[in-house]
Amino acid sequence: MSDPAPGAPPGLAAAYADIAAPLGEFARTISHGPEVLPGAVLTDPRWLAARVSDTGRRWAHDDPRVNATLWWYSASSSLVAAPLTMLLTSGVAPDPRPDRLTVSLQANGYLRAARSDRVLTSVTAFAQALCEAHEAVIASLAQVSGAAPRxxxxxxxxxxxxxxxxxxxxxGDPARGCELARDVVRPPLLPVRYVDVEGPGDTRRFVLRGSCCLIYVATAGDKCAGCPRRTPADRYAELLRRTSS
Incomplete structure (x- = not known):
């Protein structure tokens, strides 16, 4: 695992290491690739335009609005996986604002990792910083792509x-994770929603999505199981099938 940014508090490296296991597939988000960049690139219109173009080549799609949405769908998860896990498990979180981060990319141009040089010690401080971080990135990404900020x-x-x-x-406490999500969202972030789907012998909780990643537009394929562009009945049926898989 790569070292934290210069000037990071000594305990931050250990805090990152402690969440590698619970992060699962998102453990990559705390381990940089070979080229480490200042987090300020996340708000740089030229850099973001290059990410939108990379995504268009990946999906062979020429609408920058769709390509920006696909890139952000991945990047927004990569940016919050580690902070939320750390906040839940230890009560502190890395500052998510771009000027506190270093970032690196995957080979396909999607965001790989983001590491901070500063610790925030409350849910309130993290919620404010997260809103500021999203505002800065979204404004620039919308500018270069035409994607709707909302x-x-x-x-x-x-x-x-x-x-x-x-x-x-x-x-081991999904409800606690859901409560954390509700605690950290602030307008213009939308309230988070969940739905419990009872399957054969098990009930599984899913995010009740209010957003669409637009991958079905880029691929001319089917919509995701939880896509809000499905009818409520169709979406429930798809989620029910996932409880059995």
Missing amino acids: ALWAIGSDSIAGRALDAGRAA
């Missing part, structure tokens, strides 16, 4: 809901 805020909200639920499950 749609990008909705994606950010659903990413918080999903990663907090994952953190709760890893800690």
Whole structure:
């Protein structure tokens, strides 16, 4: 695992190491790739335009609005997975504001990792910083792509809901993760919502999404199971099938 940014408090490296296991597949978000960049690139229109173009090439799609949405769908989860897990397990969180971060990319241009140089010691402080961070990134991404800011805020909200639920499950208390998500969202982030689906012998909680990643537009495929563009009955049926898989 790579070292924290210069000037980071000594305990931050240990705090990152402690959440590697509960992060599961998102453990990559705390381990940088070979090229480490200042987090300020997340608000740089030229850098973001390059990410939108990378995504368009990946999906062979030429609408920058769709491509920006796809990139942000992934990036917004990568940005909050570690902070929410750390906040749930230890009561502190890395500052998510771009000027406190270093970041690195995956080979496909999607965000790989984000590490901070500062610790925030309360849910209130983190919630404020998270809102500021999203505002800065979303404004620039909307500018270069034409994506609607409200749609990008909705994606950010659903990413918080999903990663907090994952953190709760890893800690053995999904309800606590959901409560954390509710505690950290502030307008213009949208309220997070969940739905419990009772399957054969088990009840599983899902994010009741208010956002669409638009992958079905880029691929001419089917909508995601929890896509809000499905009818409520169709969405419930798809989520029910997932409780059995």
